Amino acid sequence: xxxxxxxxxxxxxxxxxxxxxxxxxxxxxxxxxxxxxxxxxxxxxxxxxxxxxxxxxxxxxxxxxxxxxxxxxxxxxxxxxxxxxxxxxxxxxxxxxxxxxxxxxxxxxxxxxxxxxxxxxxxxxxxxxxxxxxxxxxxxxxxxxxxxxxxxxxxxxxxxxxxxxxxxxxxxxxxxxxxxxxxxxxxxxxxxxxxxxxxxxxxxxxxxxxxxxxxxxxxxxxxxxxxxxxxxxxxxxxxxxxxxxxxxxxxxxxxxxxxxxxxxxxxxxxxxxxxxxxxxxxxxxxxxxxxxxxxxxxxxxxxxxxxxxxxxxxxxxxxxxxxxxxxxxxxxxxxxxxxx
Amino acid sequence: xxxxxxxxxxxxxxxxxxxxxxxxxxxxxxxxxxxxxxxxxxxxxxxxxxxxxxxxxxxxxxxxxxxxxxxxxxxxxxxxxxxxxxxxxxxxxxxxxxxxxxxxxxxxxxxxxxxxxxxxxxxxxxxxxxxxxxxxxxxxxxxxxxxxxxxxxxxxxxxxxxxxxxxxxxxxxxxxxxxxxxxxxxxxxxxxxxxxxxxxxxxxxxxxxxxxxxxxxxxxxxxxxxxxxxxxxxxxxxxxxxxxxxxxxxxxxxxxxxxxxxxxxxxxxxxxxxxxxxxxxxxxxxxxxxxxxxxxxxxxxxxxxxxxxxxxxxxxxxxxxxxxxxxxxxxxxxxxxxxxxxx
Numbered sequence: 041x042x043x044x045x046x047x048x049x050x051x052x053x054x055x056x057x058x059x060x061x062x063x064x065x066x067x068x069x070x071x072x073x074x075x076x077x078x079x080x081x082x083x084x085x086x087x088x089x090x091x092x093x094x095x096x097x098x099x100x101x102x103x104x105x106x107x108x109x110x111x112x113x114x115x116x117x118x119x120x121x122x123x124x125x126x127x128x129x130x131x132x133x134x135x136x137x138x139x140x141x142x143x144x145x146x147x148x149x150x151x152x153x154x155x156x157x158x159x160x161x162x163x164x165x166x167x168x169x170x171x172x173x174x175x176x177x178x179x180x181x182x183x184x185x186x187x188x189x190x191x192x193x194x195x196x197x198x199x200x201x202x203x204x205x206x207x208x209x210x211x212x213x214x215x216x217x218x219x220x221x222x223x224x225x226x227x228x229x230x231x232x233x234x235x236x237x238x239x240x241x242x243x244x245x246x247x248x249x250x251x252x253x254x255x256x257x258x259x260x261x262x263x264x265x266x267x268x269x270x271x272x273x274x275x276x277x278x279x280x281x282x283x284x285x286x287x288x289x290x291x292x293x294x295x296x297x298x299x300x301x302x303x304x305x306x307x308x309x310x311x312x313x314x315x316x317x318x319x320x321x322x323x324x325x326x327x328x329x330x331x332x333x334x335x336x337x338x339x340x341x342x343x344x345x346x347x348x349x350x351x352x353x354x355x356x357x358x359x360x361x362x363x364x365x366x367x368x369x370x371x372x373x374x375x376x377x378x379x380x
Numbered sequence: 381x382x383x384x385x386x387x388x389x390x391x392x393x394x395x396x397x398x399x400x401x402x403x404x405x406x407x408x409x410x411x412x413x414x415x416x417x418x419x420x421x422x423x424x425x426x427x428x429x430x431x432x433x434x435x436x437x438x439x440x441x442x443x444x445x446x447x448x449x450x451x452x453x454x455x456x457x458x459x460x461x462x463x464x465x466x467x468x469x470x471x472x473x474x475x476x477x478x479x480x481x482x483x484x485x486x487x488x489x490x491x492x493x494x495x496x497x498x499x500x501x502x503x504x505x506x507x508x509x510x511x512x513x514x515x516x517x518x519x520x521x522x523x524x525x526x527x528x529x530x531x532x533x534x535x536x537x538x539x540x541x542x543x544x545x546x547x548x549x550x551x552x553x554x555x556x557x558x559x560x561x562x563x564x565x566x567x568x569x570x571x572x573x574x575x576x577x578x579x580x581x582x583x584x585x586x587x588x589x590x591x592x593x594x595x596x597x598x599x600x601x602x603x604x605x606x607x608x609x610x611x612x613x614x615x616x617x618x619x620x621x622x623x624x625x626x627x628x629x630x631x632x633x634x635x636x637x638x639x640x641x642x643x644x645x646x647x648x649x650x651x652x653x654x655x656x657x658x659x660x661x662x663x664x665x666x667x668x669x670x671x672x673x674x675x676x677x678x679x680x681x682x683x684x685x686x687x688x689x690x691x692x693x694x695x696x697x698x699x700x701x702x703x704x705x706x707x708x709x710x711x712x713x714x715x716x717x718x719x720x721x722x723x
Contacts, residue, residue, distance in 0.1 A: 077486045084485045091478040187572050190499035190523055201503050213487050215512045224503070293473055295499035300473070340475075344482040347465035351475070 055316035055368060056328045062361075063331045066338045074345045081211050082221040088337040093226035094119065094289035095307055095336075099315075099329040100237045101281030102308040107241075108254040108274050109321025110159060110166040114173030115282040116304035118151060121177040122286025124296030127189035130196060137195035145283045151177070152279015153272065160271035174305070181298050188297035191290065199225055200291040226288040233284065237326045250274060255322030310358055311336060314365050320373075335361065432463045433689055434483030435492045438519075439471040443659055447723030448494065448519065448679040455682025462686065473497045480504045484511050490689045494518040494681075505529040514692040518681050520574060527700070531692055534684050536677050537703040538575050542582020544708050545654050545675045549624065550590045552652070552672070552710070559592065562623040562652075565615045566598040567608050567636060569628040575677070576600070579628045579656060596622065601632040608632030612639035624652045630662040630674060637670045648672055648711070658709050660721045666714035673711065678704045679723060 071080040078084070089096070098115050105112045122144045129140040151173065158169045191197065203222040210220045241247035252260040253270050260267050289301060313319065314335055315328025339357045343349050433456055440446055449466075456462040465488060467479035473496045483491050484507055491513055495501065501522045506529065508515050515530040522530070553562055564587070569576035580598070587593045596619055601608035608627060612635060615622060625640070625647075627633035633655035640647040647653050648669045655662060658674040665671040684704055691698050709717055 079485075081485055084482075087478075087481045087485060091474070091481060188497060188499060192525065197502065201506060213511055214489070217510075217512050219511060289474075292477060292503070293497075293500040294502055295497065297497060299471075302472075337478075340478060341482055344465070344467050344479050345486060347463075351468040351470060351479075 055365070055372065056325055056331075058368065059315050059328050059331045059335070059365075063335050063338065066335060066342070070338060070342045070345070074342070077345055078211075079341070079345055082206070082209055083211065083219070084341060086206075086221050086223050086227070088334050088341070089227040089230065090224055091292070092333050092337050093224070093230040094285045094292065094301075095304070095311065095333050096230040096330060097233050097281055097285040097288055098304060098308040099311040099333050100233055100326045101278040101285070102305070103312045103315070103317050103324045103326050103329045104237065104241070104250060104274055104281075105166075105278050106254075106309070106312055106317045106319060107250050107321060107324040108271055109257070109319075110271065110274070111309070111319070112155070112170045112173075112275065112278050112282075113167065113305045113309075114151075114155065114170040114177055115278070115285065115308060116301045116306075117174045117177035117181065118148060118279065118282040119286040119289050119301040119304055120296070120298065121181045121184075122148065122283045123290040123293065123300055124181045124184045124189065124298075126196075126287065126290050127191050127296035128184050130191060130193040131189050132185075137193050137199075140196075141287055144287065145280060148279045148281075148283020148286070149276050150279070152276040152282070155279065156272040156275025159275060160268040178298070181296070181300075185296070186298060188295055190295045196290075197294065200294055204228070224291065226291045229284070229288055233281065234326055234330055241326065246270070246273070251322055253321075254324075307336065310362055313369075314358075314361055316365075316369075318369055318373075430458065430461060430463045431490060431689055431693055432465065432486070432488045433490045433492060433685075434465045434467070434479070434486070434488040435494075435685075436467045436469055436476050436479045436483070437494050438476075438496050439468055441471060443723055444657065444677070444679045448681060450722065451680040451682035452492075452518075452685060453682070455686040456689075460686060462689070469496055471496055473500055477504050480508065484508055484513060487511070488513060490514055490516065490692055492516040492518060492685050492689070493522075495520050495522050498523045501529065502526075516685055516688055516692075518685065532688060532698050532700050532702055534681050534688065534702045534704065536575075536706060538578025538677075539582035540578075540703070541656060541675045541677060541706060542579040542584070543586045544582075544706075545579070545626065545656065545673070546583045546586035546590075548673055548675070548708050548710065549626075549652070549654055550587070550593070553592070562593050563619065563621050564593055564595045564624040564626060565612075565619070565622055566595060567601040567611055567625065567627040567632045568598055569600065569603045569632075571600050573603075575656075576628060583626060593624075601627070601635065603629050603631060605631040605635040608635030609639045610635070612636040613643075616640070616643045616645075622651055624654065626654045628656050630655050630657045630659050630665075633662070633671060633674075634665065637665065658707075658721075659723060660718070663709070663714045663718040663721060666709070666711040667718065669711070671711065673708060675708050676706045678706045680704070 125144050126140050129135040130137060155169050155173050158164050159166045202225055205220040205222045210218050212218055249265050249270050252265060253267050257267055311332030312329045315332035317324030336358060340354050343351055343353055435452055437449055438445060456464040469476040469479060476496055480491060481504060491508055498520060501524055505515060509529055517530050517533040519535045521533055568580055597615060599611050601611045616639060625636050627636055633653055637647045637653060640651055645651055648671060653671045655671055655674040656677060658676040662671060662674040681704060684702060688698055
């Protein structure tokens with residue numbers, strides 16, 4: 041029986057399986073424990089997406105970078121810079137919302153290209169390159185404005201506040217108000233990014249070469265892949281996704297300030313690792329990272345619903361999960377070596 | 381070997397699943413014991429009347445904030461007719477927005493927020509409004525285009541604190557019988573913070589009315605002791621006839637006192653020290669004779685929030701702006717007042 045299960049759930053799929061099961065275990069236990077408080081409402085589930093739309097996009101980008109055995113710790117700062125730049129262009133320069141959005145996305149790509157160039161063509165450790173990126177982007181954020189800028193642009197707030205109601209389901213509040221569950225455009229953006237990234241990774245040549253580069257750079261070279269170019273593209277893509285995450289983030293926070301999204305890159309890395317991505321490269325799945333994000337969100341919700349526990353327990357729970365998943369991964373790695 | 385490893389893994393995952401299950405039942409137990417508690421409490425009062433209130437706090441970054449949290453927790457207790465759901469935002473706005481969404485999903489009766497930032501509230505407060513949940517804002521004000529997104533605001537009147545400080549100072553100097561021009565230096569807080577803006581404006585405008593005061597210089601000490609000391613040292617180099625130091629919080633005042641002592645001056649006697657916040661350590665400093673006065677910035681918002689929440693539940697109309705009571709504590713009151721200070 042073990043054997044048949046093993047063939048079905050070999051290696052990395054098993055890790056993904058564990059992640060998904062863990063999410064459902066957590067969520068269902070939340071529903072059971074906080075039944076009377078309304079944890080089972082569809083809106084609670086949708087809130088996981090609403091509150092974490094930016095993180096989902098960032099985690100997708102991070103997963104792709106991690107698959108190439110790289111890392112990008114600059115994204116939290118890039119998100120802050122994006123929010124600030126968006127707010128500054130629209131509020132201080134009176135620019136059009138859509139033009140501002142396009143500009144920040146271009147800035148993100150350029151930022152990623154520079155980092156990618158340093159990593160792939162000058163062979164500098166990605167950690168150091170993106171550490172410099174982290175400081176640079178955070179510094180630039182403060183240079184643009186060290187005071188908070190509130191976004192009041194009508195078009196932008198229009199997107200931010202556009203509730204998309206889900207028909208046919210509704211809940212009634214204590215005061216007798218009927219409320220349909222809803223999402224915001226940022227959720228659709230996040231899901232679209234997730235699906236596109238999934239398709240690219242699984243079904244395109246570029247996607248498969250990303251795995252090849254991360255799995256073994258030497259053999260990828262021998263296979264005739266242009267490793268440097270692929271890495272450059274990956275970092276540029278991640279820069280783009282970081283800026284897009286920043287846009288989603290700005291939709292949620294409606295303003296730019298220096299301290300925004302501090303430590304966000306670590307949340308993205310944690311989500312990817314819980315989702316089964318190996319830091320050694322070659323293995324990873326954006327669906328897993330989505331569940332990584334949702335597990336974090338569920339733990340946060342459970343702690344808020346509980347009401348008396350300190351919210352810092354979220355961090356401890358994530359730490360415990362990371363530990364478990366890293367141990368699982370290393371067991372799998374040794375298993376692989378044995379079977380070779 | 382392979383088989384054994386797989387078996388090991390399966391065991392591991394089983395243990396993990398069991399662990400999760402156990403954790404689940406644990407919290408369930410504590411939950412049920414909690415509800416048991418509340419039902420015993422319910423015998424005294426009516427349990428259905430408990431007002432569920434979600435409070436989203438900034439974090440625990442200062443003594444002031446810790447006192448603020450303690451006040452909220454004690455005022456919104458079950459004994460007083462509340463069921464408090466408390467969320468610490470760890471100084472992150474995104475955590476706060478998430479917490480407020482969770483409050484809305486839980487269908488709480490009232491939401492109270494001590495906001496991390498002034499902005500970014502339109503969307504989530506719109507959701508609260510749609511759900512018909514009244515919102516009380518504490519401490520910092522928020523900027524929203526539509527004022528109906530929140531019911532009321534509870535906090536300090538920083539400008540009034542500045543006015544009080546200036547009036548106390550003018551009176552104090554008059555009583556001392558000094559008629560020569562008093563040279564004043566001001567250690568400002570973080571520029572742009574509402575405390576800095578209000579205190580600078582209130583103090584500056586009021587002190588202008590008295591002709592025997594002259595503000596020599598104003599500079600930011602960023603609300604920290606180290607920076608306060610540094611700025612005071614540079615003031616002392618530039619001016620040799622400083623009579624009054626106004627520090628916009630106690631920490632900067634402590635720094636200034638150290639700088640004055642190092643320069644051979646006697647703070648409290650040669651130089652009058654006026655400070656804000658009135659934390660416990662300031663009272664100790666006043667008893668030691670270093671500080672002359674501290675104007676209170678009252679963090680005890682809890683009772684006012686409780687009162688407002690009850691009014692809102694009864695559909696009573698409440699004033700939009702609610703200032704907490706704040707006093708001026710000169711050095712001579714310090715000894716008597718110190719035991720009463722909670723923060």
